[in-house]
Amino acid sequence: MKQTDSIVENVAFNLVKQAVVYLPDDVKASLRKAYAEETSEAGKTQLKTILDNLALAEKHEAPICQDTGTFVFYVKAGADFEGLDCVEEALTNATRKATFEVPLRPNAVHPFTQKNSGDNTGKGIPQVHWELVSGDSLELTVLAKGGxxxxxxxxxxxxxxxxxxxxxxxxxxxxxxxxxxxxxxxxxxxxxxxxxxxxxxxxxxxxxxxxxxxxxxxxxxxxxxxxxxxxxxxxxxxxxxxxxxxxxxxxxxxxxxxxxxxxxxxxxxCWAARRASAKINADGSVEYLTHKKRPR
Amino acid sequence: MATYRLKTPISEAQIRKLEVNDVVYLSGTVVTARDQAHRRAIELLQKGKALPVNLEGLAVFHCGPVMKKENDSWVAVAAGPTTSTRMEMVEDEFIKGSKVRVVIGKGGMGKRTSAAMVKYGAVYCAFTGGAAVLAAKAIKHVKGVEWLDLGMPEALWILEVDEFGPLVVAIDSCGRNLFLDVAKKVEANRQRIYRKLGFQP
Known part of the structure; x- marks a missing residue:
């Protein structure tokens, strides 16, 4: 096992947690603007409830929505990043760990037997999309996509x-x-x-x-x-x-x-647009791109 | 629109007072049930068998929560509503058989459910989709769980809630349906949009 494996796993775990608990600032700002401008009474009540719920999720470090989604990872991989062959395994491990520790709702169901795998992993899940670029860093983005x-x-x-x-x-x-x-x-x-x-x-x-x-x-x-x-x-x-x-x-x-x-x-x-990104450099240092000020 | 604070068990008379757009805060017992639980419940009810929990006068919540076990008891972490239309084909039978008074979910329900609500005296309340922490904080105690073999999201979670809401009455027992009203307006707006974008009719 290479040293970068555990870094990728830790970063992926942090991204999943950030994504399901804290909305990116651009989405929050947009929801606040919508609340200020909405004229329908029932609609305004909904936006108020959404904003109240966001504040509570942050306060209690709890997932914003009970449908914590299925996880889609987008990997922008530098061709010289060490340990590319172990990245998918690290993402799977991070998803499993996050399921028990955040916790997340187990959302991976076998389409024929209806059996829930219990840990958000299984054949084809989490989904990983690769983009190969030059360089020696690895950029990871997670999207928690609701059903x-x-x-x-x-x-x-x-x-x-x-x-x-x-x-x-x-x-x-x-x-x-x-x-x-x-x-x-x-x-x-x-x-x-x-x-x-x-x-x-x-x-x-x-x-x-x-x-x-x-x-x-x-x-x-x-x-x-x-x-x-x-x-x-x-x-x-x-x-x-x-x-x-x-x-x-x-x-x-x-x-x-x-x-x-x-x-x-x-x-x-959905309004709960849960995404988070980070960049892992060759020296093992990590830059969180979407959730810069968030506790980890 | 009026605001009501209701406590289970809820009587038919209390339900008949509610109108669309009213806001409800609910206290008492709420039981979660979604696709598979509805299916299993109806199988039992149609055979004349009892459900593991008597729903008469209570509320059913279309919700697949995130629960965790702390010191041998369950705690709700996140518990917002799921899309109710998936239950549209079975909700009328469910209301008839279980005598439940309030159905809570998101996205609205259709004519079959509306008709059952008029006939048996029940309402559909919309809870903001995704507002799962707000919902979880109103859950004071997990009284029990049945049918856990269906998986965490699909099980029947029996919840004691305090001031659960805001719930917007979207289908009342007089046959009014807020979602169908909005759908009618949207249909009219579709033609305005088509004209604005210059589509051929």
Whole structure:
């Protein structure tokens, strides 16, 4: 066992705990703004309860939501980082440890026997996405993804001639169909192009982007704003009880497509957008990127 | 909208007073049940058998909590609501058989449940999805657990709660359904959005 194994495991454990207990500052700020601006009475009550619950979770170091989600790790791996072959095992160990120590709800169920593994690990879970880059550091991000918001994900294999109009319509229809189910106000990840699987992956990964970070491509940023405005015209409101805050933010990412295919995927995150990142340097030092001031 | 503080067991008369948009803080006994527990309960009720806990006048909570054992007794760590629509196909039978008065969850329920609530005198209350610590702090004591073989999220957790809420009455016993009202408005807004974005009708 290499020394970096235990560092990766410790950092992954800390990230899981940070993610399920403390929301990133951008999400909290966005929820506070929504509370200040919401005009529907029932909607405002929901946002107030959400903010009260966030404060209580921090005070008691308890998970914000009882659905602590399934864990998706995004690894940006420097090719020269020592011990890459042991990273997945370290992530599995960290997930298991966090399940008992935080604690988390055991959320890994065998799809055929319905048996719960009891520790959030099993075949294919936690999920690990790799990106290989040059360098000798390792950047880890965890997304704790709840089931209610995952259940309303949509993939549309549009006719390319439907174009941008088709894309916008698919997203608006998905938001309306989802209604109260994904625990609005939500964040939308929209993946465009690639293939069916690539569109869904891009959409989910887009959820990692901070809400206060605008898209670097001006045209895409405009599309994001247009979709956000349309989604908030639906009137679904916080927890579906009516109001003007249905979506907090929209992130679009894309890839080139096949001439005959126009895949568009929409993945929702509930208001409890639980993500945390850290960078492990070659010398073993660790920088926490999303939760800088949090106790560990 | 009015605010009510109710204590279990709740009578039919108390339920008939509640209207949509009222806020309720509930004290007494609440029992969790979600997909698999509902299925098992209905199998028993249809055979004329009793449930392991008598739900008459109590509240059922669509919730799969995080619990931990401390010194041999269970403590609720996080206990927010789960999506209620998954129980829509069975809730009417469940209300009929168990005589439960309050159903607590998130996301709302449909016409079948609404009809059963009118017929048998029950309400559906929405608790803010994800507000799990707030819910857990209102749980004063875990009185027991049944059907733990279904796994922690699916078991029947029998909870003693104090001022559990705020719960928003979203389906009352007069047939009003806040979620269906919102859905109607949303449907009208869909056409406004389509026009704004320039879609062909």
């Amino acid at each position: 209610g918001s995952e259940n309303v994900s949509v993939l549309g294999m549009l006719n390319p001639s439907e174009g941008l109009q088709g894309l916008k319509r698919l997203v608006v229809d998905a938001v309306i169909k989802a209604g109260a189910q994904p625990c609005p106000p939500t964040i939308l990840g929209v993946g465009v192009g690639g293939g069916a699987d690539a569109a869904l992956s891009l959409a989910k990964k887009a959820l990692l982007k901070p809400l206060d970070e605008a898209n670097e491509e001006a045209e895409i940023a405009g599309l994001e704003r247009e979709i956000l405005e349309a989604a908030n015209m639906t009137g679904i409101g916080p927890m579906g009880l009516g109001g003007k805050t249905t979506v907090l933010g929209v992130h679009v990412d894309w890839a080139f497509r096949h001439p005959a295919s126009f895949p568009v995927a929409v993945v929702f995150n």
